[in-house]
Amino acid sequence: MKRKPDKPQAQVMRRVPDGPYTLTVEVARDRRLRTSARWTLHGETIRVRVPARVRSDQLEKLLDDIVARVLKQRSRSRQRHDGDLEQRASQLNRAYFDGELRWHTIRWVGNMTKRLGSCTYGGTTDGDIRISSRISDWPAYVVDYVIAHELAHRQFPNHSPDFWDYLARYPHTERARGFIDGFAYAQGDDPDSLI
Numbered sequence: 001m002k003r004k005p006d007k008p009q010a011q012v013m014r015r016v017p018d019g020p021y022t023l024t025v026e027v028a029r030d031r032r033l034r035t036s037a038r039w040t041l042h043g044e045t046i047r048v049r050v051p052a053r054v055r056s057d058q059l060e061k062l063l064d065d066i067v068a069r070v071l072k073q074r075s076r077s078r079q080r081h082d083g084d085l086e087q088r089a090s091q092l093n094r095a096y097f098d099g100e101l102r103w104h105t106i107r108w109v110g111n112m113t114k115r116l117g118s119c120t121y122g123g124t125t126d127g128d129i130r131i132s133s134r135i136s137d138w139p140a141y142v143v144d145y146v147i148a149h150e151l152a153h154r155q156f157p158n159h160s161p162d163f164w165d166y167l168a169r170y171p172h173t174e175r176a177r178g179f180i181d182g183f184a185y186a187q188g189d190d191p192d193s194l195i
């Protein structure tokens with residue numbers, strides 16, 4: 001892989017306890033940024049990029065704000081998480097993905113009108129997986145597929161060939177995709193947009 005020559009060097013600035021987790025805040029001063037900061041959350045790491053010349057008091061205030069937002073959202077997600085679904089996801093992770101996948105919460109939601117599942121990436125909800133309660137009475141191998149699909153997005157956020165290769169570790173992938181293709185076809189949807 002080619003490395004960008006001016007990739008900013010990240011420095012760990014804070015470690016913040018968050019329930020059973022510890023969040024790490026990494027800060028990189030980035031000469032390409034002029035006025036505003038950028039940040040993303042990946043697992044338990046908040047990656048912040050700030051303009052090179054930001055003052056240290058401004059930086060502390062900025063980090064306070066970002067950390068507060070992340071903590072608030074994560075606490076909200078954990079209040080809504082679902083123990084059974086969590087256990088099912090852990091089993092799939094152990095059985096097919098060598099236990100290597102990490103997420104924050106997983107829960108059933110009743111407000112997904114189209115999608116069957118989703119996994120967020122990068123913001124305050126990074127690693128929060130939602131499964132539509134519409135599919136709760138679908139065949140178990142399909143529900144497990146939807147869970148495995150969203151889990152696999154922790155490794156590959158898009159539908160790249162690498163993602164499909166990886167997801168094929170779940171043994172009922174082809175059959176479950178056929179089921180979802182049929183479901184999507186019947187309502188005129190692209191199956192890849194549902195999951």
Ligand SMILES: [Zn+2]
Pocket residue numbers: 149153158159195
């Ligand atoms: Zn997907």
